[in-house]
Amino acid sequence: MAVEGSKAAPKGLEGVVATTTAICSVSDNFLQYRGYRIEELVGKAEYEEVAYLLLNGELPNKEELRDFKAELTKHRTLSPFLRGLLQEMSETGTGMDVLRTVVSASAAEDPGEGDNSREAEYAKSIRLTAKLPTILASYIRRRRGEQPVPPDQTLGHAANFVKMAGLDANPRAAEILNACFILQAEHGLNASTFTARVVAGTNADMHAAVTAAFGALKGPLHGGATDGTMKMLDEIGSPDHVDSFVDKAIAQKYKFSGFGHRVYLTEDPRAKFLRRYAIELSKEWKGKPYFEIQERLAKAIAERRAKMSPAAAAKVNVVNVDYYAATTYTFLGIPADLGTSIFAVGRMAGWCAHVMEQHADNRLIRPESEYTGPNGKRWVPLAER
Ligand SMILES: CC(C)(COP(=O)(O)OP(=O)(O)OC[C@H]1O[C@@H](n2cnc3c(N)ncnc32)[C@H](O)[C@@H]1OP(=O)(O)O)[C@@H](O)C(=O)NCCC(=O)NCCS
Incomplete structure (x- = not known):
């Protein structure tokens, strides 16, 4: 309930424009990434092209796409440290908890830890985007009591996930998931992206921001x-x-x-x-x-x-x-409790693009709150309470 005479922004910050962004615009029945409406991209683009677009501002040409894909492919494999953590967590952890924790733990071995330069963050974006499908697919296999299937260097982002997760019974799985990853890749200042930007706004690093975004995405009002x-x-x-x-x-x-x-x-x-x-x-x-x-x-x-x-x-x-x-x-054969985790696989590139945009022109995000509690209370010794 709004307090009469309150100067506070509307509840839930509805209608508040909290920042500017060149990454995405969202309005009723309208969604565009860097100037391309999703109707332009879905059914035409590969997820890798859209990830490149979000991170760089332009679609890649042939050579740029080849190099970007090669980098993604190179970083799909998980270290023994991450594989061990995944294995232990897979016994009892939910999908989103496992993804968030393994992504967070990957900071411990990231060569760019502590470096918020554009170059370092671009490389981190690739590593995070590349690893997330491997983490999720390994979790899916582990939960079924199977050994993880290693990434296939010859396959693109979606097709490789399909193979690793064992979804290849449907010949359209890779094409459909590619489109789904694109549809989930970015969405303006939604709750998880806003969370990522608030964390990035403290000059914390990309892993901290993305880990926090996972926490926000998990909620039933969001992903x-x-x-x-x-x-x-x-x-x-x-x-x-x-x-x-x-x-x-x-x-x-x-x-x-x-x-x-x-x-x-x-x-x-x-x-x-x-x-x-x-x-x-x-x-x-x-x-x-x-x-x-x-x-x-x-x-x-x-x-x-x-x-x-x-x-x-x-x-x-x-x-x-x-x-x-x-x-x-x-x-498609994905367990019913892992749809939000698939969402996260698509959204990773969008989160990373926002962290980079925040760091490129940063100012601490620190709004105020209007106090509505009591005033002037006097200390009462414990024995008298
Ligand atoms: C998405 C969502 C969080 C937007 O919320 P919001 O803009 O803050 O709207 P509010 O929660 O303030 O809802 C306003 C009114 O609509 C109702 N409402 C909102 N979403 C509803 C839903 N999915 N089903 C039934 N009633 C709904 C609320 O109960 C409230 O009713 P009231 O005024 O009679 O109390 C909300 O619609 C929702 O909870 N949807 C279900 C979860 C979901 O699908 N989330 C994914 C979003 S992509």
């Missing part, structure tokens, strides 16, 4: 909504249960995962691509009818908007990126 969507669809269990689920959910002011967005008011431009992949992949899917459930759910929520508060009705009008990403990943 955690991908895993949250699968949990919700599982709980519903069948298309026949959708209507009663929605009626109860509205009465309890439940937040439907995969619905609502702070910036997109009519459409999330990423969702249409993911819905197409979900439709395509659902045809071969032999498990629970997740796609049927989610289509019925979207319809049931739309039909009941009049029963919600105006604010909630406006929010659920938008199906966001996580809703169909969740089923797309599940249909």
Whole structure:
């Protein structure tokens, strides 16, 4: 509840423009990376080209792309130190906890540790972007009780991940995941990127900033909504249960995962691509009818908007990126609790680009808070409390 006469920014900093950026712009039904709308990139670009674009500001030419890919390929392998940590954590750790911790630990062996120069951070961006799919794929294998499969130097970013994670049963897996990584690569001042920039703003290094970003991405209001969507669809269990689920959910002011967005008011431009992949992949899917459930759910929520508060009705009008990403990943054979981790694999390049941009023209990010607590209290000795 806003305090009367308060000078504080709107709750959740809604509508506040906190910085400038040349990396990405986001507005209703509009998302562009460095001047290229996602509709220009998806289906045409390789993830590596988009990562290069985010980090450098321009698409690479042939030689630049070859060299960039060669650098990425070179840094995919994990050291014995990281492999050991991964193995120990994989027994009980969740995907996002493992990814965050192994990425954080990689600072300990990074040759550029403590160096925030552009050159050092560019090299770190490559190392982090290259290693993250290996970390996730190794975790997936370990959880299945298998040995990790080493990176394949002949394959691109997405295809190599598909092979390492054992998703190659579907011949379209690499192409679809390549598009998904692009769709997740960058998104302006979302919560995890803002977190990364706040940490970078203290002149802390890239590993510190990216580790913090992982923490923010995990939350169910942000990237955690991908895993949250699968949990919700599982709980519903069948298309026949959708209507009663929605009626109860509205009465309890439940937040439907995969619905609502702070910036997109009519459409999330990423969702249409993911819905197409979900439709395509659902045809071969032999498990629970997740796609049927989610289509019925979207319809049931739309039909009941009049029963919600105006604010909630406006929010659920938008199906966001996580809703169909969740089923797309599940249909590709990715465990239902690892959709947020896939999101992170795509987002790494975006986070790194923002850390570099922050450091290139840095000033400590330190807003103020308006005090609303009591004043002038007097010390009471412990025996008298
Ligand atoms: C994305 C999200 C965090 C944006 O939040 P926001 O702009 O801060 O909006 P608020 O949380 O203030 O919501 C405003 C109203 O809409 C409701 N609302 C928001 N998202 C809702 C959802 N997914 N389902 C049902 N109601 C929702 C809130 O309960 C609130 O209702 P009230 O005013 O009656 O109390 C929010 O829509 C949400 O929690 N979505 C579900 C999680 C999700 O998918 N996150 C991924 C985003 S890409």
